Amino acid sequence: MDHSIFYKNHKIKKYFGQHFLIDNTTINSIVSIINPQFDQKIVEIGPGFGALTKYISKYVSSMTVIEIDEEITNYLLNNPFFYKKLNIIKGNAIKINYSNLAKKLGQKIRLIGNLPYNISTSFLLHLFQDISYIEDMHFVLQKELVKRLIASPNSKDYGRISIITQYFCSTQSMIEISPELFKPIPKVSSMLIYLKPHINQPYMVKNLSNLSMITRLTFSQRRKKIRNSLSKLFNIQQLENMGINTNLRAENLNIKLYCQLANLLEL
Numbered sequence: 001m002d003h004s005i006f007y008k009n010h011k012i013k014k015y016f017g018q019h020f021l022i023d024n025t026t027i028n029s030i031v032s033i034i035n036p037q038f039d040q041k042i043v044e045i046g047p048g049f050g051a052l053t054k055y056i057s058k059y060v061s062s063m064t065v066i067e068i069d070e071e072i073t074n075y076l077l078n079n080p081f082f083y084k085k086l087n088i089i090k091g092n093a094i095k096i097n098y099s100n101l102a103k104k105l106g107q108k109i110r111l112i113g114n115l116p117y118n119i120s121t122s123f124l125l126h127l128f129q130d131i132s133y134i135e136d137m138h139f140v141l142q143k144e145l146v147k148r149l150i151a152s153p154n155s156k157d158y159g160r161i162s163i164i165t166q167y168f169c170s171t172q173s174m175i176e177i178s179p180e181l182f183k184p185i186p187k188v189s190s191m192l193i194y195l196k197p198h199i200n201q202p203y204m205v206k207n208l209s210n211l212s213m214i215t216r217l218t219f220s221q222r223r224k225k226i227r228n229s230l231s232k233l234f235n236i237q238q239l240e241n242m243g244i245n246t247n248l249r250a251e252n253l254n255i256k257l258y259c260q261l262a263n264l265l266e267l
Helices: 004-009 024-034 070-077 098-105 120-128 143-149 160-168 208-219 236-241 255-264
Strands: 041-045 063-067 086-090 109-114 134-142 169-177 190-197
Touching (some): 024 190, 070 086, 098 109, 120 134, 120 160, 143 169, 160 255
Antiparallel strands (some): 134 190, 169 190
């Protein structure tokens, strides 16, 4: 099925962050990496005109797509190729309750999609609320965001979103995707990232709001030493008792230490 005519006639809606992946070689590589199985429940965020959907749907009994653009939704609804395969949800993906969706589908869901750059971070944080109902995630994201999601301590890319993401998931960058493989062409490169929720949680935090607050506090003052950025929460002795060098800065502490600090607030 050639979708070029639809891309040509479609008025791009910048407020939806629309950049459609149009390169079949890249799409086939993504499908191969996702490796869809017949009985799995795959949910695609922002299917567009179905460039990825048409390949994935060949391997599964049915799949769910979430699309906010009414013009695209109508296209999918009226396309005989997709008619029997797709459960189409018209709406904002960031407002969907994915635990309820998984319960309705009867099993954990696999999430895929080429995510708009303007909602990527907030959408991931939204998904983490329903992480126990998610099997895995494959998303095309802005390259710079992927670098932050997979970053390790002691690097400039390591930050709050690195810690929050890796608390919930193991992360792996898969393939880089050049701007010219999208329509319209974005100003930045993209990457496919694989996120796999932890089966056995390596980091235990009693109150996640503490972890969120501590990482926000330290990384909003990342040039400050820990002894100063956390002075309102802990004294130097408390930090040293945890084996923390108080002269270090936010990017020097690993996730385990951040989790221990979050738990210390609960004592």
